[in-house]
Amino acid sequence: MALSTERLGLYDPKDPLKDRLTDLGPRHFWQYFPPVIQNNYGKWAYHEVLEPGILVHVSETGDKVYTVRCGAARFMTVQHVREICDIADKYCDGYVRFTTRNNIEFLVDSVEKLEALKKDLESRKFVSGSYKFPIGGTGAGVTNIVHTQGYVHCHTPATDASSMVKAVADELFEYFQGMQLPAKVRVSMACCLNMCGAVHCSDIALLGYHRKPPIIDHEVIDKVCEIPLAIAACPVGAISPDKTPEGGKTVKIKQDRCMFCGNCYTMCQALPLSDKEGDGVTILAGGKISNRISQPKFSKVVVPWLPNNFPRFPEVVENVKKILEAYAADANKYERLGDWAERIGWEKFFEKTGLEFTEHLIDDYRLAYDTWRTSTQFKFTDAAWNVSKTAGGIE
Amino acid sequence: MALSTERLGLYDPKDPLKDRLTDLGPRHFWQYFPPVIQNNYGKWAYHEVLEPGILVHVSETGDKVYTVRCGAARFMTVQHVREICDIADKYCDGYVRFTTRNNIEFLVDSVEKLEALKKDLESRKFVSGSYKFPIGGTGAGVTNIVHTQGYVHCHTPATDASSMVKAVADELFEYFQGMQLPAKVRVSMACCLNMCGAVHCSDIALLGYHRKPPIIDHEVIDKVCEIPLAIAACPVGAISPDKTPEGGKTVKIKQDRCMFCGNCYTMCQALPLSDKEGDGVTILAGGKISNRISQPKFSKVVVPWLPNNFPRFPEVVENVKKILEAYAADANKYERLGDWAERIGWEKFFEKTGLEFTEHLIDDYRLAYDTWRTSTQFKFTDAAWNVSKTAGGIE
């Protein structure tokens, strides 16, 4: 049945329930598995990364499926998707899939198709010269940077996502198309603390961060917000009821309690807190999701704030490179970034990356005590001499 | 000058300040160092444990000092101390010292004196047959059990210290006089949560524990206590102001908030909480103070409560032995008990010791979240099958 072209299509506003189909859920996955997948479902024996971005999976039946993984901006127009479909039709009997980190995967069942597909993909560029379908993102490299909406489509961001990810991915492109790191490095980005992209367990996480308490729009707050909800939204109880001069209901904020998490603005549009000078980017590092060798762990804040220097975020790129290059030069094979930092000691992480350890990096939130170093096990670095000298320990 | 024998000695109650000497501080340590120590202060080169309880320290000068370490009950009468002095005079020119864990140490500077001293010490027994000066407490064994006053002399205990330590030390005597464990095992005991003996970082810690909220002595509370102080004493805010029927000031207690820490009783004698049936012994394990190999760590609660079964505490002894023997049979050389439990996984600790893992052992105090296992890294034990079956996971 054809897509409708009438203004309201099949919908009859006068009888909204008519013909309404609900609770269908997603389409069933089996129909979108190419034959080689259907025939070998649950029978795959092993795989190999033939080269960056090219995988082969071999089944117990002897069947093989070749996968070509391409980077993608996650933000796509219908034109780009149509081009994907052209490629899928040409080489993959129309099948294509996307990965959890928003890469595109084309699957073929023969080496000939694989070579043709590769040559085709490598030839496709936007008129501006950037690749449409860069092949890579496998093994011990940097795959696609998971990210959120940012200024493109979100109302609570403290930075932009698409531009930052484009800037960083351009600079790390050799790592997307290479597998020369000690282990895979997951880079993720979220434009505020809601972290829709769940960056809190990434090797390197880029996080939009506000640094100013909300401005109170006294004039409309009582109309557009439920005041009790706004008050209850604050995790540190910085918001309390107040009266406007005219006697209307509003709130007041203990500014020095605020930690700029933005939850009040999420709950009440009369409490905006974004600010050109205040907003910026926090960098975290050392997080991990897999249970491989070490248990999963959170990323740690290693750079408290960098400016929103649109569109190329030079400071963010510079610091990400410092971390990545220090890790690449020093970690053991299979050793994730967080495990490397723990093995050499975080004092050595800051020494080797050249990042400055500021007071912002010391936890002073709820579970802070557990992060204090209750041991004499430490390595001497300049930071240690600096505090020893100030304390009168050495000349 | 002789000790005075007048009833008030040198003190003149009519003029308390007369001849009052204050702020003298302790006697200077140097005078109590035997010559061999004074001559080799800061020059010691290395040591060796010749046999359990017998150390030799060798100085750069070639001098040697032999140390004989003896267990002691910490509680001593002047008669016992006089006997120590007799021994010191006979073999050590009158010098003797005590260790941090309340062992006695006799120092001699020749092998001859050492042999004579050993034979003498081994011969000394109380009329009841127990050793006066058992030689041991060195190296990879169980040294003296640090402990507190208990019923002998404290007003807030939840158990008795001297009897429990005597009972446990008797049973572990072979480990006091042996060095057959994988590493030293520090056993400590405190008769309530004030933990004067700081047992919170011991391989095995025995802790007196109340299990009933305080009884309120309404009749006298306002006379003997500062009510606000009693209220503020509670770490979980379970105590609040109240009125007696006669209108007098008193307090009320939210019993289900109480965690029986006893701090209110420490601050106000009208809130007694000790109880024959409620009070008992909690066992913790896996703590460590030294920075050797692993960082210092707290002991973990492994047995939530055992009865105060005076005077020999059979249940306490039985559980301590279970822990010690499982550790002795399975840990690597140099591996402290806490490191062993972490290496094999606490689930295996409970399996190998046969101790029951109850809900009491799961943290639900302030920093609880950090103790939750956020990983699929676990070993299957009966406990895992039990919870899996209850959840409908397996038949």
Next chain:
Amino acid sequence: MPFEPKEPQKEIKYQETRIYSDEELMNYTEEELKNFKIKHDIPDLEELEKGPWPSFVADAKQEALHRRKLADDRMLIDRDVVEDMLGQLQVSFDDGETHWKHGGIVGVFGYGGGVIGRYSDLPEKYPSIAHFHTIRVNQPASKFYNSDFLRTVCDMWEYRGSGLMNLHGSTGDLVLLGTTTEQLEPIFFELTHVLGQDIGGSGSNLRTPSCCIGKARCEFACYDTQDLCYELTQYYQDELHRPAFPYKFKFKFDGCPNGCVASIARSDMSFIGTWRDDIRIDQDAVKAYIAGDVVPNGGAHKGRDWGKFDIQKEVIDLCPTKCMSLVDGELVIDNKECTRCMHCINVMPKALKPGKDTGISILLGAKAPILEGAQMATLIVPFMKAEPPYDNIKEFIEKVWEFWMEEGKNRERLGELMQRFGLPKFLEIIGLPPAPQMVKTPRENPYIFWKEEDVPGGWTRDIKEYRARHKR
């Protein structure tokens, strides 16, 4: 073994569904595109057209030009939406602040989620995106598609929306970015009737579940992640479309402890494949790895010369429980000491396989930082068989939901509720015995909250009795 969908799947043939002709689809030349300037001045965005990584700006300009050249009646929402979006983005760079603002409640009739309201705060300057709502389209499990489906969505979305999409959203949905309030219902009807496809979740409900690629193309998968994901998504459609929870609730399905869909970090209930028998070893394949005939870790480290493969240094020494050893050339694993961390299997996929007696571990309580702080999921059910129709799993889910709906405060995630109640209390309420596998370590503080009924003699005591023994 093929799985059966809930209802027969409507066949979609693009040739039948299409709106645009081939000419309309290719209505501009490379040359035109190269010289194309959008109506707003976007210098910073144009800077982002350069560089090797796919430029979202270059992609957006393609669609902008395409809409420029489509006839008026071939798009039901404003032609300039893409150009206005780019224009507003440039202004956001200049102001250092977003220009999207809170919206009112939008949605489709009978559903409480799946559509997110978005409004521009510069409607005069960029009228076309004054209303620019998002629709979440529930993706097929593990995001396999075919071109018929995608081309149909594209034609519908260019005709009734901005033509801008996210493949995919953070929780897994195929995201349609930007349409008017008027088109929401029509789009819903197109999706359900033409595409046989529902929308996803948003707000205080079950959000769109997602799973890893599982047995479709992974030798490590321990259960049918797609089937379980599909089954629970279908079984709980009501919970997904009609918010009745204290706040959002997410399922994610990882086929093994490698965790490629990040369930342990991003879902209130995390399903992770596991096994309870022994790791299967092909000793010949092990020897092949040792001899260097097979590249380790599937060649994932090829980009650098790490020297000859050394099974001792790279596998045996890195095992977190040191339960592996080489005994005269044969690899021995002491499986009762193995914590199934996947490292050895990842390094020698040809030689080592998870056991056959497989199932899932269930972990609870993961969430991002807002509000009380980030949490990872905590191990609650060590092992559960995972076989259709998964009644044991559903029963467990509903026990957890029952408690959370009963006790959860407004916007209180399951993980935060578990912290507020404490793990012991939580286990007691959902009727599970405690197990050491649930904790990293037993408690370090002795503050045990005993219950009165567990203490002989209870807590009611008489001061006179006490004073009889103890003088004041």
Next chain:
Amino acid sequence: MPFEPKEPQKEIKYQETRIYSDEELMNYTEEELKNFKIKHDIPDLEELEKGPWPSFVADAKQEALHRRKLADDRMLIDRDVVEDMLGQLQVSFDDGETHWKHGGIVGVFGYGGGVIGRYSDLPEKYPSIAHFHTIRVNQPASKFYNSDFLRTVCDMWEYRGSGLMNLHGSTGDLVLLGTTTEQLEPIFFELTHVLGQDIGGSGSNLRTPSCCIGKARCEFACYDTQDLCYELTQYYQDELHRPAFPYKFKFKFDGCPNGCVASIARSDMSFIGTWRDDIRIDQDAVKAYIAGDVVPNGGAHKGRDWGKFDIQKEVIDLCPTKCMSLVDGELVIDNKECTRCMHCINVMPKALKPGKDTGISILLGAKAPILEGAQMATLIVPFMKAEPPYDNIKEFIEKVWEFWMEEGKNRERLGELMQRFGLPKFLEIIGLPPAPQMVKTPRENPYIFWKEEDVPGGWTRDIKEYRARHKR
């Protein structure tokens, strides 16, 4: 190098100080002791006379018999104190509750601590211990004594007190257990005049400092623990005797990271010896260990056959930072990666020694569980030279005290105050820059409390200006 005491030390000769004659001291025979029964029935206590460990009951009965046979005028407090104490202890076993109770404030004139009030709650039944106070006697650093001193204390304490003692109390004092209020001042005068000896601390003051055996008889000690302990005890006598703090404050001095006086677990300010140059290696001695000529770890593991010493397995592989290696028979240590954990030095004391350029690390905030939970001391000053007169250390102490006295709530220990303020704020107040050595890991939550002055443009903003850019 000999150290000088604050004032010349009064010479104590027991022959001059003694009260009791030799006959009085040995006024009972073994036989008498064997058949001696105290006046109360103490079955449980008698059970504790058996067993190899020194029996405190058997010891107490010696003193009880001794007092029984001393003439009336040869003891200023009740003859039966020991028997009553034992009697009351038996009743405590029967009741399962202590029979000591809170006391009023006791002490000596001009001091606010050092004496702890103790009263029996069964004064009628055990009159002699109705008042049974404790006096803490400040021990000589590292608890070396001679018999003249101890015999003098014994005679004084048997004459003016119960004859019961603790060697030693938990904080380090020599503890005199049990005397009457009347005898407190006389005992203080005997201690100060005859023994030239002061009492210790108790209550909200500096408590009695204590140190490990240090350079007196340990090859690992990095500084003069006795001298620093003595110097600070003398220098802060006022703070020790006259409580002016929010709560107790403890110093402990460990000569090296082995921590034999447990400073990191038991002191508000923990001093731990360290070095900043290289571990000294005697390669021949290393070879001797390898060859099995020297027993490892000073023979501490002799009780069990662990097989031939294996330097790789027992030292190199156990180094927490893996900074050691054997390079053609020579032991190499990469000192900049060493965290001075002491393991290798402990295992091969003959071959390895701490560096020569030594000093102390200062850690803050340890305490037992009451009230907010146990804490271990946190690393604040990585390295401080420790040379007399230790002015740099005193200056640091006073800065910390100043803050704690200013901000500490009643009974709030330093560690609890540090948690309440947060480590960053605490460092700022005592004027120290942050260093990664102070934390195990940087923070995992992004909730950074920025200060207004650090944020350009400050926090005062105008809603009109904002609304000019962003329509409602």
